[in-house]
Amino acid sequence: MKQDYIAVADKSRIYPPGVAANGDGFDVCFISEAESCGLLLFKKGSRQPVARIPFPHEGRMGNVHFMTVKGEFEGLEYAFEEDGKEAADPFGRQFAGCGRWGHKERGTGGIHTVFPKKGADFDWEDDRLPAVPAQDCIIYKIHPRGFTKHASSGLSPEKRGTFEGVIEKISYLKELGITTLEMMPPVEFNEIIFPEKSEIFGLPQGMRREDQEERHSHTEPVKLNYWGYCSGFYFAPKASYCSSGDPSAEFKRMVKALHHAGIELVIELYFDGSEAPGYVLDVVRFWAMEYHVDGVHLVGFAPLSLLAEDPYLKNLKLWGEGWKEGDSRRICEYNSGFMMDMRRFLKGDEGMLSALSYHIRHNPDHMGVINYMANVNGFTMMDMVSYNEKHNEDNGEDNQDGSDQNQSWNCGAEGPVRKKKVLSLRLRQLKNALLLLFLSQGTPLLLSGDEFGQTKQGNNNSYCQDNEISWLNWGLIRRNKDLFAFVKQVISFRKSHDLFHMAKEPRLMDYRGLGLPDLSYHGEKAWQPEFDRCSRQFGAFYCGDYSEDTEKTSFYTAYNMHWEPHEFALPNLPKGRAWQMVFNTAEDSVNGFWPEGKGPVLKDQKKVMIGARAVCVFMESPEVLPEKTVREKEGKTGSIFQEFFDEHLCDLVSA
Helix, strand or coil: CCCCCEEECCHHHCCCCEEEEECCEEEEEEECCCCCEEEEEEECCCCCEEEEEECCCCCEECCEEEEEEECCCCCEEEEEEECCEEECCCCCCCECCCCCCCCHHHHCCCCCEECCCCCCCCCCCCCCCCCCCHHHCCEEEECCCCCCCCHHHCCCCCCCCCHHHHHHCHHHHHHHCCCEEEECCCEECCCEECHHHHHHHCCCCCCCHHHHHHHCCCCCCCEECCCCCCCCEEEEECHHHCCCCCHHHHHHHHHHHHHHCCCEEEEEEEEECCCCHHHHHHHHHHHHHHCCCCEEEEEEECCHHHHHHCHHHCCCEEEECCCCCCCCCCEEEEEHHHHHHHHHHHCCCCCCHHHHHHHCCCCCCCCEEEEECCCCCCCCHHHHCCCCCCCCHHHCCCCCCCCCCCCCCCCCCCCCCCCHHHHHHHHHHHHHHHHHHHCCCCEEEEECCHHHCCCCCCCCCCCCCCCCCCCCCCCHHHHCHHHHHHHHHHHHHHHHCHHHCCCCCCCCCCCCCCCCCCEEEECCECCECCCCCCCCEEEEEECHHHCCCCCCCCEEEEEECCCCCEEEECCCCCCCCEEEEEEECCCHHHCCECCCCCCCECCCCCEEEECCCEEEEEEEECCCCCHHHHHHHHHCCCCHHHHHHHHHHHHHHHC
């Protein structure tokens, strides 16, 4: 029986674009330059429309076509028509046939949109954004599917690789000390890559169109765009990341649960530059308002200035690459330079101390920086210390894809080994890398799995690997339990001491008249860092008087990336105070750290030997010097006061 539909033009219903429920019908708004546009209705699973409803002649303003349609829509899906051609709704909230990940039929034919449910308002209850300051954030980056897809995740099969799976892991994120979850693109996109149709479905990241056409034939097997860095339907959470059949509600439950645990959510959105700036603005506003996300990481091309100045987004975290300026640390620059420079320093390259001194303090007030040692487009941290060369053979591009500039070092053997000496060095290098990351002033980002040694087997461009290369292997927590314990300790240490995440960037000056600068640099001699090309050792003194903590504890960090031990001079502390060890990555017997207040007090308070390729952290101890040391001092010629004065005078002259 043919259904009759009534379409009327009502200018009060011209916004928002797309299709929205309205009483016994729907408000329909479609943006197109075509002269003839209409709404096509389909039965579920059918390719042939059962009805075509043209937009009324009077239902047009500029390139916006609008109408209100009444009738029976039960069991129907829709698409738009422009000049006789079918077009998907770019503002659609859910699309038919997308619930099965990687299904080949997903990449063929038209895409139909599911009509929005009437009266399906989500109960957010008292949901509030945690609003964690940038300097206090600990970011953890995940792929919404790969995070829990592996059987070792311990989840039931229906929850693996879904938003619901993320909910199940919130307790784990809390245990780790995470404040902010970053999620790779969670929007609806076509994961099927047909090489001969790359102009429709997008190219793998970093691949030129001419290279794609040269390397692929029509007979090559279909690939999967696992990462999701391509154009998509930006108003719809991805259905194949959903376990319930209702991706919108499931995504909202995830956000609500994260917020209840005090954890923020920042989502990645990729734009290829073809989108109108107003459309990008609508997308970002939508996710902030509809899904209560705490921030957006803008990947690709986006109108950054427009988004930063939008009054609706003034409390939204905006991350990206290419920011020229900002109004606060809610705007953060993705700092790939940190990764490349710190990796070079880590493996002992020459001439890296200036870069090191810059990165450990860099965090300007007007714009934040996000530091990381590993990200999706490159080696994991474990692969960073296990491979000299990329191994992307499984990507089907003759290992020509992916960057050759990884700044990695395999510690003496390529790939998996059983040699204890190599494994021990790799673990030490990982601990060194973690201290470089979490003791720097910028906002640290940890790639999921790096806390327990996740490996991609040397693949640094796993864009098409929807398998165990990309899925987190949770069984590695047990295998690499020492690394996991160290990561938790480092995160806890950073969060406990504001000197390592200051509200203001250290100025390297005594701007409070306290007699010492907030942060100072040292070397084998106190107050005299060596910035010559061959030096690989560096010390940093954090004056406790600049801390907001009541204890006002000072800290000294010593970095030695040379393959030989080096002696460091220690800055003097007030009488009755002493340097106490907290971290020493060369000390395997205690896994590189001691609980605060439990580490050994240095017998020699003037200098300390730092082992080869090691990082040490010392804290000011409220305990007095050991009794033996005091007796030795009292037995020397001259008073203790005179010796203390002479030592500090020497420091001041050197400064």
